[in-house]
Amino acid sequence: MPEPVKDSNKTDTTSGEVPNIGQQLAGKYMTFKLASEEYGLAILRVREIIGLMDITRVPRTKEFIRGVINLRGKVIPVVDLRMKFNMPSTESTDQTVIIVVQWLVSNNATTMGILVDEVLEVLNIAAEQIEPPPELYSRNGETDFILGIGKADKRVICLLDIEQVLSKDETMHLRSLEASEA
Amino acid sequence: MLNDIKTSTKLLFGFGLAIAVTLIIGIVGRQALVTASEHMDDIGKNRMPSLYGVQEMIAGQLHVAAGQRGLVNRRMMEHGVRQGNYDEIATGLRQAADGRKVYEALPMAPEEQRIWSSFVPRWDEWQRNVQSTVDIEKEKDALLSSGAKGDDPRVTQIDDKAMEFMSRARDARSESNKALADIARLNNDFGKTAVQQSEAAASKNISVMLTAMFIGSMIAAVVGLSIARSIKNALDALHREATRLAQAAVAGQLATRADVMVVPAEFRGIVQGVNDTLDAVINPLNVAADYVDKISKGDIPPKITDTYNGDFNVIKGNLNKCIDSLSGLLGTMSTMYEAQRAGDIEAYVDVTQFQGAYRQLAQGVNDGVKSIIDNTLTILDTVSSYSEGDFTPVMRRLPGKQVVANERMDKLRQNLMALVADAKVLSIAAVEGKLAVRADASKHQGDYRKIVQGVNETLDAVIGPLNVAANYVDRISKGEVPAKITDNYNGDFNVIKNNLNQLVNNLNQLVDDMGVMSKQHDAGDIDVKIPEERFEGAYRVMAKGVNDMVFGHIAVKKKAMACLAEFAAGNFDAPLEKFPGKKVFINENIELLRRNSKALVTDAIMLSKAAVEGKLATRADASKHQGDFRKIVQGVNETLDAVIGPLNVSADYVDKISKGSIPAKITDTYNGDFNTIKNNLNQCIDAVNNMVADAGLLAKAAVEGKLATRADASKHQGDYRKIVQGVNETLDAVIGPLNVSADYVDKISKGNIPERITDTYNGDFNTIKNNLNKCIDAVNRMAGDATMLAKAAVEGKLATRADATKHEGDFRKIVQGVNETLDAVIGPLNVSADYVDKISRGNIPPKITDSYNGDFNTIKNNLNRCVDAVNSLVADTETLVRASIEGKLSTRADASKHEGDYRRIVDGVNKTLDAVIAPVMEAAGALETLARYDLRARVTGDYQGDHARIKDALNGTAKALQDALSQVADAVEQVSEASQQIAGSSQAVSQGASEQASSLEETSSSLEEMAGMTKQNADNTIQARSLAQTTKEAAEKGGTAMIRMTDAMEKIRAASQGTADIIKDINEIAFQTNLLALNAAVEAARAGDAGRGFAVVAEEVRNLALRSKEAAKKTEDLIKVAVGHAENGRVITNEVAGSLTEIVTAAAKVNDIVSEIAVASQEQSRGIEQVNTAVAEMDKVVQTAASNAEESSSAAEELASQSEELSSLVQRFELDRDNRTASRRHAPAAKEAASPRRAAMHPATIPPPRRGAVIVNRAKRPNGANGTTHKPSPEDLIPLEKDPEFQDF
Incomplete structure (x- = not known):
C-alpha cells in the first residue's frame, strides 16, 4: 500500500508519465457519489466522515462555499462539490454526508468539509486499474484536479486531487475563513 | 417593214451606221489634226528653237558686255574680280556661240536668210572687238602685275584702247542685236501664223466633227428607238401570250398554247419553252385526268410505271394506288373467285410502259434558253467585234444615248438571262414535280414581271385543280370516298371534276350496293345480289365477282352449315362431303x-x-x-x-x-351473381335478424301487455313481409276479440253491463264470446235479483229473497250468500225491530237472551242496555210522576242509577223540577188565567235565568198567543201548505231512500271483495315488512362488521407507520454505523500496517451496516406494500361500508314503506270494515228514513186537519186587541222562548255518527208511545239538514 506522495500528484498529471501513473496512484480511495458519478479521494486526505449537520452560512463567500460547521470545537469550511463542479444543486438527502479532508500546505494543515451526495466505500484501487486522465479533459487546465481514472468492475471513478479542486486563492480564502472563525 | 427585220440585223444596221459616222468623224478629225500637227511642228522645231538660239546669243552678248564693263572699270582691279570678268566674257561668248550654232542649224526663211546674212558681219566684228578688249586687258593685267600703277600711262592707254574696243564691240553688238530682234520677231510672226493656221484647221475640223456626230447620233437614236420598239413589241407580244396562257389556264383550257408566230423570232424560243413547260405539266395532268376519267368509268387502266418526281410522283403514286387498289380489288376478287372455284389460282395484270413528255419539255425549255443565250452572245459578239479596235473602252465610256442603248442591251440581256434562269428553274422544278415552285416575280421588272407573274398564275391555275384532284384520288385510293366536288371549274378541270364525281358516284353506288347486300345477308336474305347491270366496266366485273364469290361461299357454307346444323342438333356423327381445293x-x-x-x-x-x-x-x-x-x-x-x-x-x-x-354478414367480395347471392344471403341474414328482432319486440310488447304493438312489415320484404303481416294479422285476430272481451270484462267489472255480444267468432273466441254472454246474463240476472231485493228491501219486504236456483256456479253462491246475509241481517233486525217497536210502544220487553255474533251482539247488548235504561227511567219517571201526582214536588229521581244521557235526563228532570217548581206556581196562576182563555194574564215575579225566560216566555207566550192567535188563522193556512210540501218532500226522501238502499247493496258487495283483497294486501305487506326488516338487520350487521374492519385496517396502517418509524431508526443506525465503519477504515489506513486488522474489522462492520440497511429497506418495502394493501382495503371497506349504509338506508326505507303499507292496509281493512258497518247502518237508516218519510207524509196530513182544529180552538181565546201589534213586536222573544226545547233536542240529534241511528230509533219510541199526546215536527224527528252525516251523505 504505497502512500501517494503529495508532490508527485501534481507533477504526474502534467508530466504524463503514463507507465508510472498507475503505480503512483494505486492505493486506497474513499469513493463517493455526486449525482450518478463516482469520485475517489486518496484515503490519507480524508480526515473523517460525518453526517450532515447544520451548516452556518458565511456572508460574502463564494457560492460553492456552503458555510462553516463546528466539528468538535473546530470550525471548518464546507464546500459544495456539486456547485464547485458546476452541477445542478439539489436538496440534501439522508445520504448526504460531509467528508472532512485535510492536507498540509507549507506545514499548515488545511481542513475542510466537502459536501457529497453519498459516501460509498474505501476502495483499494490497484495500479492496473488506474489510467491517466484523457487529454480531452485537460483543456485550459481546468481539470487538473483529476489525478486519474480508476476502473472498478464496470464503474469509472474519477480520482480527485482535492488540493487542486480549489484554486490557491480559494484555498487561501477558505483558510482565512477557518482562521477567522477560529 | 422594220418589224420583219431581225432584231440582230437591226442592231447590226444600227451599229453599222453609228460606226460609219464615227469613222467619218475620225477621218475628218485626223485630217485636222495632221494639219495642226504640221503647224505645230514648224513652231516647235523651227520657230521655237530659232527664238531660243536668238535669245541665247543675246544673252551671251549681254554676259560679254557685262564682263567687258567689269574689265574696263578701274574700281574693279582685284585679280579675283577681273578673273570673274574674264570667265563671264568667256561664258558669254560660249553661250553666244551655242545660240548661233542652234540657230544656224535650223532652216531659215528667205527673209531670215537675208537678215542673217546682214547679221553675221556684225556678229564677227563684235566678236573681234571683244577679243581685242580681252587681249588689251590681259596686257594691262600683265602690266599691273609687273608693278605698274593704275595711273600708269600705259595702263591709262590700255584703258583707253580697251574703252575703244569696248565701244566698238557695243556698237557691233547693238547692230547684231537689232538683227537678232528682227529674226526673233520674224520667227514669232512665223509661229503666230502657224498657230493661226492650225486654229483655223481645228475650228473647221471641229465643225465637221460636230456635224458628223450630230448625224451619227441621230442615226443611232433612230436605230436604237426602232430596235427598242421592236423589242418592246416582242415583249408585249410575249406578255400578251403569257397573259392569254394564264387566262386560258385559269379557264381550264389546258390545250391552249402560246402563239409562236406573234412574237419575234428571237423570243419564239421562250414561248416555245413556256409551251413545253405547259406540255410537261399538262401532260401528266391529262394522263392523270385520263386515268381518273377511265377509272371513273370503271375502265381500270394499267399502272403508271413511268418515273415521276415530286408531286407528279405523288399523283402517280396516288393514281397507281388507286389503280392498285381497284385492280387489286378486282384481282383479289377474281383471284379469290378463281381460287374458290378451281382451288388456288393467281392472276396478274400486266402494265404497259408509260412515256412521259417531261423530257421533251425540258429539252424544249433548254433549247429556248440556249437560243436566247446564242442570240445574246451574237449581239455581244457583234458588239465586241465592233469594239475590237481601240474604241472599245471609249465606246463603253461614251456618254449619251449610246450608253443607254448599251445599258439597255445589257439590261435586256440581264432580264432575258433572269427570265431564262427562272424559266429553267421552273422547268426543272416541273420536271422534278415540284409544282409548288414559282418564279420570283419581284426580281423582274416591267413586262418581265408580268411574264413571270403570268407564268406563276398559269402554274397556280394548273396546279390548284391538280392538287384537288390529287387529294381526291388520294382519298379515294385510301378508301375514303369523299363528297362530290361542288366547286366550279372550267375546261379540262371540269372534266377532271366530273370524272372524279362520277368515280365518287360509282364508288358510293358500289359501296351502297355492297352495304345493302351485306346488310341483307346479315339479315339472312342470302339471295340478295348486287345489281350488276347498274355498273360499267371493272365495276360491273367487281360486282359480278362479289356476287359469284358470295354465292360460291354460300353454297359451301350451306353444306358446311348443314353439317354444323347436325352438330348443333347434337348429331356429331353427321357426314360432310369433301370439298375441293383449299376448301x-x-x-x-x-x-x-x-x-x-x-x-x-x-x-x-x-x-x-x-x-x-x-x-x-x-x-x-x-x-x-x-x-x-x-x-x-x-x-x-x-x-x-x-x-x-x-x-x-x-x-x-x-x-x-x-x-x-344467424351468422355475421358476409364481408368477402364476390362478383356478379355471387355478389347477388352474397347480397341475398346478407339480406336473408338481415331479414332473419329483423324478423328475430321484430319477434322479440312483439314478444316483449306482449309480455308488457302492449297488445297494440305490431311489427313493421314494411321493413321486410317478400315472404318475410308476408310472415310479419301474417303474425300481425294473427295478433290482430287474437287481440281483436281479446280487446272486445277485455272491454267487456272491463265494462262488467265497472258494473256497466253491456249488451250481449252478437258478433260471430270462431273457435275459442266463440267460447270466450259465449262465456262473456253467459257472464253478462248471469250478471244481469244478479243485477235483476239485486234490484228486486233492493226494491223489496225498500218496500220493507224483508222476507223477500232472491231465487238462487236461477243462478249458476259462484253467482249462485253469491245469491245464496246475499240471501243468507239478508237472513243473517234481517233476523236480528227483526228481533231488534220488534224490540225497538216494543220499546217505542212503551212495552218494554224483557232482556234479549239469545246469543248473537258481532255487531248483532252489540245491537243485542245495546238493546238490553236500552231496555234497562228505559225500565229504570220509566221507574223513576213513574216515581216522579207518582210524586208529582201526589203533589210531592220535592220528590226527585235518583240520577245515579242511570247512565249517560239517561242520567242527564234524570238530572235534567230533577233540576228542571227544582227550577220549574218555584216559578211554576206563579206560572200556574198565570197559566190558569190563560187557561181561562184570558190571554191578558202575565207573570209579574222577578225571576232570573230560565225562570226569567219562563216568565218572559210566559208573558211573551201570552202576548204571542194574543198576537199569534190573531194570526193563527193565517198561520194555520200556511201550516196547511207547509204540511203539503212536507208530504211531497217526504215522498222524495222515501224514493231517495229506496235508491240509496240499492246503491248500498252494490257498495256492500264491492266492499266485501275489497275487504278480502285488502286483507291479503295487509298479510303480504306484513310478510314484506318482516323481510325488509331482516334485510335491514343483516345490512346493519354488515355495516358494523365493516366499521370493525375499517378500524382493524386503520390499526394495521398505524402499526405499519410505527414499523416504518422503527425502520427509519434502523436505517439511521445503519447509516451511522456505515459512517463509523468508514471512519474506522480511514483511521486504519492512517495507521498504516498497524491498522490493517482494524481495517478488516471496519470493513466487516460496514458490511453489517449495509446488510442491516438492506434488510431495513426490504422490510420497509414490505411494509409499504402492506400499507398500500391496507390503504386499498380501507378504500374498498369504505366503499363497501358506504354500499352497506345505502343498503341499510334502503332497507330501512323499504321497511318504513312496507310498514306504512301494512298500516295503511290494516287501516284500509279496518276502514273497509267500518265502511261496511256504516253501510249496514246506513242501510238501516235508509230503511228507517223510508218509513219515517212515510210517517212524515201522514203526519203532514194530520197537521193539516189539526190546523183546522187549531183555528177553531183559536176562536175560543179572549184577545187583547190593543196588544196585538205590541205582541207582534215580541215575536222574536217568543221564538227565544221556544228555543230551549229545540236546544234540548240538539244534543240528542247531534250524536256521534254511529249512535245516531240508535238515537233516532229511540226517538221513535216516544213518538210511537205518545203519538197522540205530542206530535213532533218532522224537523225535530229527523233533523236531516242538521245532521252532518246526512249532509255529507
Whole structure:
C-alpha cells in the first residue's frame, strides 16, 4: 500500500508519465457519489466522515462555499462539490454526508468539509486499474484536479486531487475563513 | 417593214451606221489634226528653237558686255574680280556661240536668210572687238602685275584702247542685236501664223466633227428607238401570250398554247419553252385526268410505271394506288373467285410502259434558253467585234444615248438571262414535280414581271385543280370516298371534276350496293345480289365477282352449315362431303370440331354426372383439349371452382340460417351473381335478424301487455313481409276479440253491463264470446235479483229473497250468500225491530237472551242496555210522576242509577223540577188565567235565568198567543201548505231512500271483495315488512362488521407507520454505523500496517451496516406494500361500508314503506270494515228514513186537519186587541222562548255518527208511545239538514 506522495500528484498529471501513473496512484480511495458519478479521494486526505449537520452560512463567500460547521470545537469550511463542479444543486438527502479532508500546505494543515451526495466505500484501487486522465479533459487546465481514472468492475471513478479542486486563492480564502472563525 | 427585220440585223444596221459616222468623224478629225500637227511642228522645231538660239546669243552678248564693263572699270582691279570678268566674257561668248550654232542649224526663211546674212558681219566684228578688249586687258593685267600703277600711262592707254574696243564691240553688238530682234520677231510672226493656221484647221475640223456626230447620233437614236420598239413589241407580244396562257389556264383550257408566230423570232424560243413547260405539266395532268376519267368509268387502266418526281410522283403514286387498289380489288376478287372455284389460282395484270413528255419539255425549255443565250452572245459578239479596235473602252465610256442603248442591251440581256434562269428553274422544278415552285416575280421588272407573274398564275391555275384532284384520288385510293366536288371549274378541270364525281358516284353506288347486300345477308336474305347491270366496266366485273364469290361461299357454307346444323342438333356423327381445293380446310376444321366437341361432350357428361352425384370437386381434364376448347374446359373448371366456392359458403350460411344460428354478414367480395347471392344471403341474414328482432319486440310488447304493438312489415320484404303481416294479422285476430272481451270484462267489472255480444267468432273466441254472454246474463240476472231485493228491501219486504236456483256456479253462491246475509241481517233486525217497536210502544220487553255474533251482539247488548235504561227511567219517571201526582214536588229521581244521557235526563228532570217548581206556581196562576182563555194574564215575579225566560216566555207566550192567535188563522193556512210540501218532500226522501238502499247493496258487495283483497294486501305487506326488516338487520350487521374492519385496517396502517418509524431508526443506525465503519477504515489506513486488522474489522462492520440497511429497506418495502394493501382495503371497506349504509338506508326505507303499507292496509281493512258497518247502518237508516218519510207524509196530513182544529180552538181565546201589534213586536222573544226545547233536542240529534241511528230509533219510541199526546215536527224527528252525516251523505 504505497502512500501517494503529495508532490508527485501534481507533477504526474502534467508530466504524463503514463507507465508510472498507475503505480503512483494505486492505493486506497474513499469513493463517493455526486449525482450518478463516482469520485475517489486518496484515503490519507480524508480526515473523517460525518453526517450532515447544520451548516452556518458565511456572508460574502463564494457560492460553492456552503458555510462553516463546528466539528468538535473546530470550525471548518464546507464546500459544495456539486456547485464547485458546476452541477445542478439539489436538496440534501439522508445520504448526504460531509467528508472532512485535510492536507498540509507549507506545514499548515488545511481542513475542510466537502459536501457529497453519498459516501460509498474505501476502495483499494490497484495500479492496473488506474489510467491517466484523457487529454480531452485537460483543456485550459481546468481539470487538473483529476489525478486519474480508476476502473472498478464496470464503474469509472474519477480520482480527485482535492488540493487542486480549489484554486490557491480559494484555498487561501477558505483558510482565512477557518482562521477567522477560529 | 422594220418589224420583219431581225432584231440582230437591226442592231447590226444600227451599229453599222453609228460606226460609219464615227469613222467619218475620225477621218475628218485626223485630217485636222495632221494639219495642226504640221503647224505645230514648224513652231516647235523651227520657230521655237530659232527664238531660243536668238535669245541665247543675246544673252551671251549681254554676259560679254557685262564682263567687258567689269574689265574696263578701274574700281574693279582685284585679280579675283577681273578673273570673274574674264570667265563671264568667256561664258558669254560660249553661250553666244551655242545660240548661233542652234540657230544656224535650223532652216531659215528667205527673209531670215537675208537678215542673217546682214547679221553675221556684225556678229564677227563684235566678236573681234571683244577679243581685242580681252587681249588689251590681259596686257594691262600683265602690266599691273609687273608693278605698274593704275595711273600708269600705259595702263591709262590700255584703258583707253580697251574703252575703244569696248565701244566698238557695243556698237557691233547693238547692230547684231537689232538683227537678232528682227529674226526673233520674224520667227514669232512665223509661229503666230502657224498657230493661226492650225486654229483655223481645228475650228473647221471641229465643225465637221460636230456635224458628223450630230448625224451619227441621230442615226443611232433612230436605230436604237426602232430596235427598242421592236423589242418592246416582242415583249408585249410575249406578255400578251403569257397573259392569254394564264387566262386560258385559269379557264381550264389546258390545250391552249402560246402563239409562236406573234412574237419575234428571237423570243419564239421562250414561248416555245413556256409551251413545253405547259406540255410537261399538262401532260401528266391529262394522263392523270385520263386515268381518273377511265377509272371513273370503271375502265381500270394499267399502272403508271413511268418515273415521276415530286408531286407528279405523288399523283402517280396516288393514281397507281388507286389503280392498285381497284385492280387489286378486282384481282383479289377474281383471284379469290378463281381460287374458290378451281382451288388456288393467281392472276396478274400486266402494265404497259408509260412515256412521259417531261423530257421533251425540258429539252424544249433548254433549247429556248440556249437560243436566247446564242442570240445574246451574237449581239455581244457583234458588239465586241465592233469594239475590237481601240474604241472599245471609249465606246463603253461614251456618254449619251449610246450608253443607254448599251445599258439597255445589257439590261435586256440581264432580264432575258433572269427570265431564262427562272424559266429553267421552273422547268426543272416541273420536271422534278415540284409544282409548288414559282418564279420570283419581284426580281423582274416591267413586262418581265408580268411574264413571270403570268407564268406563276398559269402554274397556280394548273396546279390548284391538280392538287384537288390529287387529294381526291388520294382519298379515294385510301378508301375514303369523299363528297362530290361542288366547286366550279372550267375546261379540262371540269372534266377532271366530273370524272372524279362520277368515280365518287360509282364508288358510293358500289359501296351502297355492297352495304345493302351485306346488310341483307346479315339479315339472312342470302339471295340478295348486287345489281350488276347498274355498273360499267371493272365495276360491273367487281360486282359480278362479289356476287359469284358470295354465292360460291354460300353454297359451301350451306353444306358446311348443314353439317354444323347436325352438330348443333347434337348429331356429331353427321357426314360432310369433301370439298375441293383449299376448301378442304372446312372439312378438316369441321372434323376437328367434331372431335373436340365429342371430347367436350364427354367431359361435360362426366362433369354433369359428377355434379348429379354431388361430387362438386370433380373437374374435367383440360390438358386433353386444345386451343379454345381447352380454354372452354378450363373456363368450365374455373366456373365450377368459382361457382362451388361461393356455393359452399352460401350453403354453409344457409345451413347456419336454417339451424337458427344467424351468422355475421358476409364481408368477402364476390362478383356478379355471387355478389347477388352474397347480397341475398346478407339480406336473408338481415331479414332473419329483423324478423328475430321484430319477434322479440312483439314478444316483449306482449309480455308488457302492449297488445297494440305490431311489427313493421314494411321493413321486410317478400315472404318475410308476408310472415310479419301474417303474425300481425294473427295478433290482430287474437287481440281483436281479446280487446272486445277485455272491454267487456272491463265494462262488467265497472258494473256497466253491456249488451250481449252478437258478433260471430270462431273457435275459442266463440267460447270466450259465449262465456262473456253467459257472464253478462248471469250478471244481469244478479243485477235483476239485486234490484228486486233492493226494491223489496225498500218496500220493507224483508222476507223477500232472491231465487238462487236461477243462478249458476259462484253467482249462485253469491245469491245464496246475499240471501243468507239478508237472513243473517234481517233476523236480528227483526228481533231488534220488534224490540225497538216494543220499546217505542212503551212495552218494554224483557232482556234479549239469545246469543248473537258481532255487531248483532252489540245491537243485542245495546238493546238490553236500552231496555234497562228505559225500565229504570220509566221507574223513576213513574216515581216522579207518582210524586208529582201526589203533589210531592220535592220528590226527585235518583240520577245515579242511570247512565249517560239517561242520567242527564234524570238530572235534567230533577233540576228542571227544582227550577220549574218555584216559578211554576206563579206560572200556574198565570197559566190558569190563560187557561181561562184570558190571554191578558202575565207573570209579574222577578225571576232570573230560565225562570226569567219562563216568565218572559210566559208573558211573551201570552202576548204571542194574543198576537199569534190573531194570526193563527193565517198561520194555520200556511201550516196547511207547509204540511203539503212536507208530504211531497217526504215522498222524495222515501224514493231517495229506496235508491240509496240499492246503491248500498252494490257498495256492500264491492266492499266485501275489497275487504278480502285488502286483507291479503295487509298479510303480504306484513310478510314484506318482516323481510325488509331482516334485510335491514343483516345490512346493519354488515355495516358494523365493516366499521370493525375499517378500524382493524386503520390499526394495521398505524402499526405499519410505527414499523416504518422503527425502520427509519434502523436505517439511521445503519447509516451511522456505515459512517463509523468508514471512519474506522480511514483511521486504519492512517495507521498504516498497524491498522490493517482494524481495517478488516471496519470493513466487516460496514458490511453489517449495509446488510442491516438492506434488510431495513426490504422490510420497509414490505411494509409499504402492506400499507398500500391496507390503504386499498380501507378504500374498498369504505366503499363497501358506504354500499352497506345505502343498503341499510334502503332497507330501512323499504321497511318504513312496507310498514306504512301494512298500516295503511290494516287501516284500509279496518276502514273497509267500518265502511261496511256504516253501510249496514246506513242501510238501516235508509230503511228507517223510508218509513219515517212515510210517517212524515201522514203526519203532514194530520197537521193539516189539526190546523183546522187549531183555528177553531183559536176562536175560543179572549184577545187583547190593543196588544196585538205590541205582541207582534215580541215575536222574536217568543221564538227565544221556544228555543230551549229545540236546544234540548240538539244534543240528542247531534250524536256521534254511529249512535245516531240508535238515537233516532229511540226517538221513535216516544213518538210511537205518545203519538197522540205530542206530535213532533218532522224537523225535530229527523233533523236531516242538521245532521252532518246526512249532509255529507
